Amino acid sequence: MTLSITQRRRFSAQGHALNPIVIIGKAGLTKSVLEELDRGLFSHELIKIKVHLGDRDTRKSMLDTICQELNAAPIQQIGKTFVIYRPRPEDIDQKKARTIKTRQQKREPRRTKRSYQN
Numbered sequence: 001m002t003l004s005i006t007q008r009r010r011f012s013a014q015g016h017a018l019n020p021i022v023i024i025g026k027a028g029l030t031k032s033v034l035e036e037l038d039r040g041l042f043s044h045e046l047i048k049i050k051v052h053l054g055d056r057d058t059r060k061s062m063l064d065t066i067c068q069e070l071n072a073a074p075i076q077q078i079g080k081t082f083v084i085y086r087p088r089p090e091d092i093d094q095k096k097a098r099t100i101k102t103r104q105q106k107r108e109p110r111r112t113k114r115s116y117q118n
Helices: 005-016 031-044 056-070 090-106 113-117
Strands: 022-024 046-051 073-078 081-085
Touching (some): 005 073, 022 031, 031 046, 031 081, 056 081
Parallel strands (some): 022 046
Antiparallel strands (some): 046 081, 073 081
């Protein structure tokens, strides 16, 4: 997956304020870690990952492996922190939009202080 420079800058700015969802420790990149990253990308699209490994080359290869396994795009790597992005599937977005519309239709209009005075 490739992103344009403007998309990467926008996602990098959004990722700055995020807290890490997954912290990878001494055990490294395991199957359960990949599953958790997949769940995080499915629900958030843009996630931050913290890695506690000492070698720079190991971290770089880990970021490449994560992006290949999960079909995600690397946004940023600063030290031991990664930011990755994967767009949400379209059918999920449509279902979410429908539920938001139905919630908004069910609400009654909000009454103000003045409306109670009449």
